[in-house]
Amino acid sequence: MNAAVVVVHGGGGGNISNDRKERVRQGIVKAATVGYNILKEGGSAVDAVEGAVTVLEDDPEFNAGCGSVLNENGEVEMDASIMNGKDLSAGAVSAVRCVANPIKIARLVMEKTPHCFLTDQGAAKFAAASGIPTIPGEQLVTERNKKRLENEKHEKGAQKSDYQKNLGTVGAVAADCRGNVAYATSTGGIVNKMVGRVGDTPCIGSGGYADNDIGAVSTTGHGESILRVNLARLALFHMEQGKTLEEAADASLGYMKSKVKGVGGVILVNKAGDWAVKWTSTSMPWGAAKDGKLYSGIDLGDTSITDLP
Structure with a gap:
């Protein structure tokens, strides 16, 4: 039997204010726990990552679903x-637009169509035909994100937009007891983006990748940088070459930083249940659940370990 494990991230980015830190940590812990419980009850790795990411999409603290920028x-x-x-x-x-959980549509695309990727109106039509409820777009707009957009437009005149502010994504990777791995990644993108801008998150090989023979990875960071280096597949390439999960994460993030000055983070698992969490951004909320233990952190060197309920 392989060891079941779920790892989640809440997006690489800048400093998280003290008043938000506890809410962010609680959201991460809940997502990791939900994903792990799905595995414990016999669910697949795909079930676990979808379940964990749905929790984060439903939490306004994160840049996905109802917290989207x-x-x-x-x-x-x-x-x-x-x-x-x-x-x-x-x-x-x-x-x-106008759906609570884009990750659920992505899974339906995977399982119910001959395609890998649907966009915009086509995705909306498919979601409606699949029974995904639509919600008014304004339900997804938070006051915090209205303020962020105002601030960004104000600063944009000086063209000094800082990558670090714009890195929020959510993601999960899992390995189930049958040795299957999966990833899921979801985002609202970057503040003040052009209409129709698409980043790395939905692009297989950049926003994530999963192959039982190697492992699974979900990425976060500056989307354009991640796309340019195919960050997810690059990390797994290093694992294929014999590097440990930590070494593969460091090598791929280091390459992105040196080649295109991009910062971000990755979470990785393999089918044996090994896992790793690495980032080059200022912070990256993360959580991992394995063997009845829950690990979580936000900043470098800030890791707490507790027993799962």
Whole structure:
């Protein structure tokens, strides 16, 4: 039997204010616990990553689902992807609006269509036909994100937008007791993005990748940088070459930083149940659940370990 494990991230980025830290940590802990309980009850790695990411999409503290940042028109456009390492099946959506959980549509694309990726109106039509409820777009808009957009537009005149502020994504990776791995990643993108901008999150090989023979990875960071280096597949390439999960994470993040000055983070698992969490951004909320233990942190050197309920 392989060891079941779930690892989640809440996005690499800048400093998280003290008043938000506890809420962010609670959200991460809940997502990791939900994902792990799905595995304990016999669910698949795909079930676990979808379940964990749904929790984060439903939490306004994170840049996905109902916490998504706003584009230049003040609207929410979301991207998501999911992949099953057992057979390399994958599903992705981009520029979706008016739904609570884009990751659920991505999974339906993977399992119910001959395609890997649907976008915008096509994704919306498919979601509606699949019974995914639509919600008013304004339900996804938070006051905090309205303020963030105003601040970004104000600063944009000076063209000094800092990557570190714009790195929020959520993601999960898992290995189940049958040795299958999976990833899921979801985001609202970057503040004040052009309408129709798509980052790394829905792009298989950049926003994540899963292959039972190697492992699974979900990424976060500056989307354009991640796309340029295919960060997820690059990390797994280093694992294929014999590097440990930590070494593979460091090598791929280091390459992105040196080649395109991009910062971000990765979470990785393999089918044996080994896991790793690494980032080059200022912070990255993360949680991992394995063998009845829950690990979590936000800043470098800040790791807490507790027993799972």
